[in-house]
Amino acid sequence: MNIKPETLICALSHQFKTAVISANYQSKSLQGGTVGNVYLITGSAETIDSKKIPYRIVLKIQKKWERYGDPNSWRREYDLYSSDLGSTFSDNFRWPKCYHAEINAEEDEFQLWLEYIDGVTGLDLTGDMYELAAFELGRFQGRLYAEQPSVLQSLTNLSHADLMKNTYLHYRSWPVVYDYIRSDDCELPQQVRQMLIDIDKHADEILERIETFPLVLCHRDFWVTNLIYTDGKIVLIDWDTCGWGYLGEDIASLIADEADIDHMVEYYQRCVPAYYKGFSEYADLSPIADHCVYELILLMFGYRLVEWYLHTEDDSEKTMHVHTLQKIYEMKTSPVQS
Template identity: 70%
Template sequence: MSVIKNETLTQVLSKMLGTKIICADFQTKPLHGGTVGNVELVTGNAETTDGRKLPYKMVLKTQKKWERYSDPDSWRREYDLYRSHFDALFSESFRWPQCYHAEMSEEENETKIWMEYIDGISGVDLTGDMYERAAEELGRFQGKLYAEQPALLQDLTNLSNVDYMKNFYLHYRSWDSVYGYIRSDDCEIPKLICDMLIGIDERADEILSRIEKLPIVLCHRDFWVANIFYSEGKIILLDWDTSGWGYLGEDMASLIADEADVEHMVAYYRRCIPAYYKGFSEYADISHITDNCVYEMILLMFGYRLVEWYMNAESDDERALHIHTLHNIYEIGTEQ
């Protein structure tokens, strides 16, 4: 649990509630977290200078320093973005949670971000229409930035590198535990799936060359259902710590394949990719792009990762889920 100072709490609540807060009580409840960070729900009642008691609810995200492969400063990226004027790039229908206060402890290599609690539909509860809306709004957001090239965006120094996806794939491919497994006689993954993954390896240079011809856009890079909230007809996107420069369609690979709705995965691919390009096309002409490479991006980003998850699964149901996901990716590939 995070240490909450009364002085900080009243400062944050004064901004959140739009009135001077002199004191407040609080309770905390873990939302999710791990070894490198914690996300807590903070609730309670705040007292104003005229004696009113106002209930409140907000989120405290504490992030400790750690190094993500090929992206060492990602741990502080969300703090850096919230301290900039990045929020000016959003629209009424697509945004991130409002930040009330952000602070950095250089001694502890830790950031704390006090932010808006989002009450909406997320994760497995998202419907097909919500998936499609999220894809279209992301496309619109990226298309606007791509077309307008705002100076603010060019001034941001802590963004992940355009080669992040490529480096991620090559890193996974270098693991003999997964690379060798799909080529071994002991492999229990269906042969057609292994052949699909091996085929990507054999054509990797050609595939990456095609991807690198796509427009470079600002990617979220963690665009999966747990970070997408549908609230009152709007899309609110959480967790921007992996965001940076990437390729058109890169985030769609995450939306379709990253622990998504496996039963509707192929149908959502068919719906979301056109919706994404529709949103992007409102600001930039991409009619000349006939090869979107999203299928290949899915395999580059999630092929070996799914093999790893399968190998480390603790139950037959988990293994079956990962095989089902890979089968769906195979089915998407047959439509290309």
């Protein structure tokens, strides 16, 4: 890939807080797709006082695309990094520092030059790391909810509070998944089918109850590959779905979104109380008798897992999706630790 030398030098000057006059580089793809690519850029930088410093920096290039119900999400991360949201984080829970951001309106594309975080992520996260992430998320959301810093009112490009609800209703109205679990051809276990049918029956009243919960700033993609544990702290990447949501949405993602299936029930039991403990440091949650995380998991991931099950030809993936649904079923009768 081709990188403009002046852009690289600008980003590295901000990273090292000194003037960089030249730099060589190599690039390695970290992840990529049709609308966005992330690269690790490494090399050696020369400063104005002739020092040579090895560096690592992440380049994220995002092109315009449209997410269902959230058309401006493609540029949200650029907008958030251009705001003062970074001032709301703590040392224990934050996003990567941004050293340079630029947007090309003509090409509908932006670049972010970000801090490289070296740590544990994905399915390598341990139960203690899950629990810490839940606790720190609760503290972050609780503090913003209680303090209402002015920066929250200045954020214009956030996903809407009803995104979760509308996404569920969209799935529920889709015959491919709705009719399948009710059909004679359905090969899912009976208890799983009944679990999904039951949540549909009670969804309206459950959603009404959830909508009485505190409205908090949600990451909305709070799953293991976006979490990095480093030196006892949590760094959170990929903020393009960030927006207003209800208490517990992000914890539902942490537990159920392509997570560690064998430990899902254990992490449900551990992470829910850790999350509420963190939130309660700043806000009183005593009026909430039922946290609804189990229901949120079903509303957010029940039909999505059925969709994934139906649209893969890989038998091992089918088995994984069924296993995930079965673990969600087990959560219903699994007490959350106090």
